[in-house]
Amino acid sequence: MITPEMPDCLIVTGMPGAGKSTVTRRVAERLPHSARLDGDFISRLIVSGRVGALCEPAHEAARQVELCNRNLCTLANNCSDAGFTPVIDWVIPDRKQLDFFLSLLPARQVLFVVLAPGIEACQYRNHLRDPQERFDFDGYEDLDAAMKRELGDVGWWLDTSTLTPEESADRIFGEARRRALVN
Numbered sequence: 001m002i003t004p005e006m007p008d009c010l011i012v013t014g015m016p017g018a019g020k021s022t023v024t025r026r027v028a029e030r031l032p033h034s035a036r037l038d039g040d041f042i043s044r045l046i047v048s049g050r051v052g053a054l055c056e057p058a059h060e061a062a063r064q065v066e067l068c069n070r071n072l073c074t075l076a077n078n079c080s081d082a083g084f085t086p087v088i089d090w091v092i093p094d095r096k097q098l099d100f101f102l103s104l105l106p107a108r109q110v111l112f113v114v115l116a117p118g119i120e121a122c123q124y125r126n127h128l129r130d131p132q133e134r135f136d137f138d139g140y141e142d143l144d145a146a147m148k149r150e151l152g153d154v155g156w157w158l159d160t161s162t163l164t165p166e167e168s169a170d171r172i173f174g175e176a177r178r179r180a181l182v183n
Helices: 020-029 039-044 058-081 095-104 118-130 140-150 166-177
Strands: 009-013 033-039 083-090 110-115 156-158
Touching: 009 020, 009 166, 020 033, 020 083, 020 140, 020 166, 033 039, 033 058, 039 058, 039 156, 058 083, 058 095, 058 118, 095 110, 118 140, 156 166
Parallel strands: 009 083, 009 110, 033 083, 110 156
Antiparallel strands: none
16 A cells, blocks of 8 residues: 555556546545646646657657656655655656656655556547547557557556546555555
8 A cells, every 4th residue: 555654656657548647636635645746737837849749859859858757756756755645647658768767766666557458448538538638649559569568567557448547546556555666
């Protein structure tokens, strides 16, 4: 069980539509002191000159993803130091980015959960979103293959295809410390 005595850092990742936002909110609500850190929100703090993660120019997109990752980790460290368990919601597509997070969270036990309901479920869930919240994305197959190749043996891959958000949050709350520790 995730406990308040030692504020770990919980990172929940997955493809667009996997349920990260809903599940992280529900997990954070179960903790007595928590902060939900939404990578999409943090990346959108850049108003003028913003380049999305998969947009051009690629070097600027990569620079802004790194800035977002640094900001997420700084917030996570600050929240943890203040006694709040940070719950990060963000797409971490490969081992390089996960290692970057771990390097910026050296004093934390990091729990890493990949929500993995499958491509079809992610596409369906993404389609059900409010149009303003949809992530127009046609690279599910490539992202799924890359995540499995690079992160398949890391953390806890939770198949949420048949779970409600509440059931997913319950499982993470109850089992993450045992199944998702990466450092």
